[in-house]
Amino acid sequence: MQRTRYLILVCPDPQLIKTQIEQRLAASGQQGWEVKPFWGDDDEPLPAAFWTDLTIKSLFAQPKALVIRRAHALRAEHWDKLDAGVKGVSADILPIFCLEGEWKGKKPSIPATLSRRTIYKKARDEGWVWESAGLDQASLGGFVKAWAKERGVTFEPGADRALVAALPADAVAVRLELDKLDLAAGDSRLVRREHVELVAPVGEMEFFDLMDALGRRGAEVAVWKRVLGDHLKKSQDRMLFNLIGYLASQARMYWMLMSGEEALVKAHPYVKQLKTEVARRLGRQGVARMIDLALESELSVKTGARHHEEVLDVLVAGLIDLFQPRQTAR
Numbered sequence: 001m002q003r004t005r006y007l008i009l010v011c012p013d014p015q016l017i018k019t020q021i022e023q024r025l026a027a028s029g030q031q032g033w034e035v036k037p038f039w040g041d042d043d044e045p046l047p048a049a050f051w052t053d054l055t056i057k058s059l060f061a062q063p064k065a066l067v068i069r070r071a072h073a074l075r076a077e078h079w080d081k082l083d084a085g086v087k088g089v090s091a092d093i094l095p096i097f098c099l100e101g102e103w104k105g106k107k108p109s110i111p112a113t114l115s116r117r118t119i120y121k122k123a124r125d126e127g128w129v130w131e132s133a134g135l136d137q138a139s140l141g142g143f144v145k146a147w148a149k150e151r152g153v154t155f156e157p158g159a160d161r162a163l164v165a166a167l168p169a170d171a172v173a174v175r176l177e178l179d180k181l182d183l184a185a186g187d188s189r190l191v192r193r194e195h196v197e198l199v200a201p202v203g204e205m206e207f208f209d210l211m212d213a214l215g216r217r218g219a220e221v222a223v224w225k226r227v228l229g230d231h232l233k234k235s236q237d238r239m240l241f242n243l244i245g246y247l248a249s250q251a252r253m254y255w256m257l258m259s260g261e262e263a264l265v266k267a268h269p270y271v272k273q274l275k276t277e278v279a280r281r282l283g284r285q286g287v288a289r290m291i292d293l294a295l296e297s298e299l300s301v302k303t304g305a306r307h308h309e310e311v312l313d314v315l316v317a318g319l320i321d322l323f324q325p326r327q328t329a330r
Helices: 014-026 047-053 077-086 116-127 136-153 159-166 171-188 193-198 205-214 219-231 234-260 269-303 308-323
Strands: 007-010 034-039 064-068 094-101 130-131
Touching: 007 014, 007 116, 014 064, 014 094, 014 171, 034 047, 047 064, 047 077, 047 094, 077 116, 116 130, 136 159, 136 171, 159 193, 171 193, 234 269, 234 308, 269 308
Parallel strands: 007 094, 007 130, 034 064, 064 094
Antiparallel strands: none
């Protein structure tokens, strides 16, 4: 069988694609891969640097993985050039095309501009195509089991089933939730049933991630971009009002934690500990500013003073300014 000249990964879940790439590179027999990302939906999806890496053999021995994210957005002329370009690719270059479009039922989303071309037919015949519709309740168990083995984690009886039932069918969100459980497991490396309460309810996941990232410089941009990409497209008004409502509920929790009313806060003790630290850092002035931002946003959109997009921009800018570590309001 021929060596794998390139890969086509068909999956709408970016975390599963990332995991698949890591596994493929680890199993390749080559070490020290340099992963170079490109974006199929950019104005210039395949710049000169891509074609240089693809077609010109480097003097250095380091292998390169040329990862084209959202490759389903590439146009016919791009696939025409790639059809010819991958034929003579050297052994230390591995192009990886990530088709991240939503599936139609149980059928993978293969653009017609690609399916008719040799680059796809060759990959299909040689076994260079990997397909996954993403996580569901049937596959979540295996995902969690693999994570537990990787992290050396065990489960209290019944905790694994409770965890699978509580997790969302989104690998990016699942990874974030499992990171929290990894910390909660502590030195014992045991996940208890009570730890499952740490999992944010489905529907609040994106807002929980955003709030958590606001205090980590540089992280807030990536999380906010995912929030917009995954949710704003579906329903602008619902997304905005859900976020406003979540902010108000968080502000209320912070205020109670600062006022000696932690016994009335319905949350896992570990979550309370994390939230108390944030509340102390924000102080009463910071929490009051959170409430102001929520109310100003709601008023702006309900009165028509601003469009949804502008309200979101102003709101997230205010939150980033508020939650940055330099903020020491009291």
